[in-house]
Amino acid sequence: MTTWTSPAISSMRLERPRSLAHALDLLEADRGLTPMAGCTDLYVGIHFGSLKQRRFLDLQPLASLRKIQKRPDGTLVLGALVTYSQCLDSPLVARALPMLASAAKEIGGVQIRNRGTLGGNLGNASPAGDTLPVFLAADATVVLASARGVRRVPISQFFLGYRKTARRHNELITEIEVPPIAGKQWFRKVGTRAANAISKVVAAGVRGEGITFALGAVAPVAMRAYAAECALGSALPLSEAHRALRSEITPIDDLRSTAAYRARTACALLTQFWSETR
Ligand SMILES: Cc1cc2nc3c(=O)[nH]c(=O)nc-3n(C[C@H](O)[C@H](O)[C@H](O)COP(=O)(O)OP(=O)(O)OC[C@H]3O[C@@H](n4cnc5c(N)ncnc54)[C@H](O)[C@@H]3O)c2cc1C
Incomplete structure (x- = not known):
């Protein structure tokens, strides 16, 4: 029989940034700080005692990362904190990236769709993550920001190995850019x-x-x-x-x-x- 021990929540620390710039400064200063978005993946690790991290950066205050927008050149820009429920409600996603709406419909249950985020799906980098093939097929770009600047990584170069990504410790995924798709x-x-x-x-x-x-x-x-x-x-x-x-x-x-x-x-x-x- 498998047994597990959840660590005491009191042994953990949660940083709440005032702004994106503040969040990036906190990440720059502390290598052990783990971004936390909807916490639907992280919580499983906390519950089973398999997650070693004890210091977290709460991304929820960063409202600027919740937006879905279309640029004049037709690029769809999805903020890292966009949830699956938001994808399902968005006319922009329905028009420009219907395969993402199809994926969102089949992810988790209502609670997971309300909390789980696109940035979290990419950051977790499970080979079974449902939005990953969508963004690969769409030739998307992952936007990574740190206190030192912004990097744009083609999604085809983002996943480096099993649950390993090109994100550096001081970076946050801020946006996913999807070029206009014909077909x-x-x-x-x-x-x-x-x-x-x-x-x-x-x-x-x-x-x-x-x-x-x-x-x-x-x-x-x-x-x-x-x-x-x-x-x-x-x-x-x-x-x-x-x-x-x-x-x-x-x-x-x-x-x-x-x-x-x-x-x-x-x-x-x-x-x-x-x-x-x-
Ligand atoms: C019951 C249940 C059902 C699920 N069903 C599905 C399913 O059907 N399909 C599916 O694909 N997944 C599923 N999941 C997994 C999970 O819900 C998704 O992967 C979700 O998108 C994770 O998002 P989150 O915001 O909760 O991430 P979190 O748990 O907050 O974070 C996940 C990882 O990403 C990192 N991270 C989060 N945001 C950022 C950011 N902006 N920048 C850098 N790193 C970041 C975190 O540090 C962490 O390593 C399920 C999970 C549960 C518990």
């Missing part, structure tokens, strides 16, 4: 049930002049399936695209699924993407 957007999540289930496999894609197809939970990081995209774009038979896809994914057996099921499902999702975006 049909598509999202599908395969889990044990429709809500409150972590994905066994999750996929998103765009089919227009170019083709993008991204997957989660089939490798240590969420990934673009470049070889499969190339096969589809070259009008090769679907069986060739499946072969290409199998060569680039590295699914594993774990408590949610098996490597064999994940590989089969990834191919089935590619077929579905291709037929439904025709």
